[in-house]
Amino acid sequence: MDIEEVERCLQYNNADERDVLKQFFTNPPQLDTSRKTIVFSTPSETGTSYFRLFEPMKALWRHYRDEANFIYTECLQPNHMVMADCIIMHRAGNLHSHFVTVKDVWPKTKKRPLIIHDVDDNEFNLPRRHPMAELWYASGKDKMSLQALKRSDLVTTTTEKLRKTFRRFNDDVHIFRNQFDWTLPQWNLNRDEVRKEMCPKWFANGGDDKIVIGCAGLTSHFEDIKRMHASIKAIHDKYPNTVFVLAGMALKDSQVEIEYVDGKPKFNDKPIEDENLRYRNRVIALYDDIDPDRLMVFDALPLEEYAKFYTLFDISLAYIEHNAFNSCKSEIKVIESLHYNCIPVFTSYGGYEDFWKSVPKNVQHDHMAIGGSSPRLWTSAIEFWINKLQDDPGYVKNVMANLVAFSDNEYDINLGAEARLEFLLQQTESFEEEQMNNMAQYSDYYGE
Secondary structure (H helix, E strand, O other): OOOOHHHHHOOOOHHHHHHHHHHHHHOOOOOOOEEEEEEEEEOOOOHHOOOHHHHHHHHHHHHHHOOEEEEEEEOOHHHHHOOOEEEEEOOOOHHHHHHHHHOOOOOOOOOEEEEEEEOOOOOOOOOOOOOHHHHHHHHHHHHHOOOHHHHHOEEEEOOOOHHHHHHHOOOOEEEEOOOOOOOOOOOOHHHHHHHHHOHHHHOOOOOOOOEEEEEEHHHHHHHHHHHHHHHHHHHHOOOOEEOOOOOEOOOEEEEEEEEEEEOOOEEEEOOOOOOHOOOHHHHHHHOOOHHHHHHHEEOOOOOOOOOOOHHHOOEEEEEEOOOOHHHHHHOHHHHHHHHHOOOOEEEEEOOOHHHHHHHHOOOOOOEEEEEOOOOHHHHHHHHHHHHHHHHHHHHHHHHHHHHHHHHHHEEEEHHHHHHHHHHHHHHHHHHHHHHHHHHHHHOOOOOO
16 A cells, blocks of 8 residues: 555545555554554444544554554454554454453463553443443443453553543553544634534524534433433523534434344344434434524534534533443543534533543633533523623633643644553563563473
8 A cells, every 4th residue: 555645644534535544554564573563453443442543543653653563453363463462452342352361371382462451431331221231231241341351451541430440350550531633634624614514594694693502422422412401491592692503413323122042132233113213303302392493403424524513513512411331431522622612511520520620720610510410500601601702702712712722732642642652562561571581481491
């Protein structure tokens, strides 16, 4: 593959360009055996693997391609175990469970790779209302998660709560927050152009008087969107110049039926036939008391384009229910919002609370991080920012400038690449030394 084409596609603009990178890292040119080889493995590509594997790998190759070999796979194979010095296994899955077990029976006279389990959700404690809960538990993913935590050499994750939780099962847990490549085209869009393109009924002929309040979230956030309704309705009724965006409706709307054959689950993926049960329509039904001319509902966008949603918002809402699963959520919705100068109003809980504690006191603001779930608290915070946007935009500009500068710097994946590579190489080198010392116990020289 032409290396110049690969370098050009580092700034991918669409799925085809990003696929060039995936093909390159899946089948890289001849490996330099004098370097460490790091394999990034996921059972399938998801939003989490994009942040935890693909983007970090891309940043490492961009800046440090001469320091190590980097391989990406969505189908881990025995040859990966042989060629790798380190394998980062993101999320629980059948193949990952198999190779974690293989690790335990590895010949004592052969060097094996360092196995890192990477995860940014609590995969063994999904709440009952989570849309994937029944399928997850029936397929044994919760048990696979616990196996991976217990048997991997070390664990990397995203939040302090996850580290505390996972240390019950593995003593060696490290935090690497989700970070962003702010140089990508989707993080450098023209707000006015995108607004006119996606919301012509509001912005085709100006729309400067409109204040857009938005939320971006897929099916796992249905309960959060449901609980935001009371505040959104109150704002809708009091401020006629507000409009609302709910973004991220599932592209594949299907249901999985579980059938047990000889005591074993069989999964049948079927399209949803009842229109009322489709995620998009369930969300619209929740907001049927909102003026349809003031509400827009968008389907999910691909990973290469989803940042478009944040160009639409003036105020970005990130409400999360208080439960064990959500306490482990990372803060990326707030970071994404800030990059496009959206005022974030979010639940100060879990990863979001971790983030807010890391923000310097002189940069924080009381009406962003909401410590409770009461609609009154949320409505009051949103009202504060609406009034400031209308009456004192200079105040908003100053508040946001300092917060955006902090966030963009703290969550820049290119700035964080050196520390990430140093960690991986040091951990791999220490593990290899231990392996060689152990192998030496089974080696001797008896002469010719």
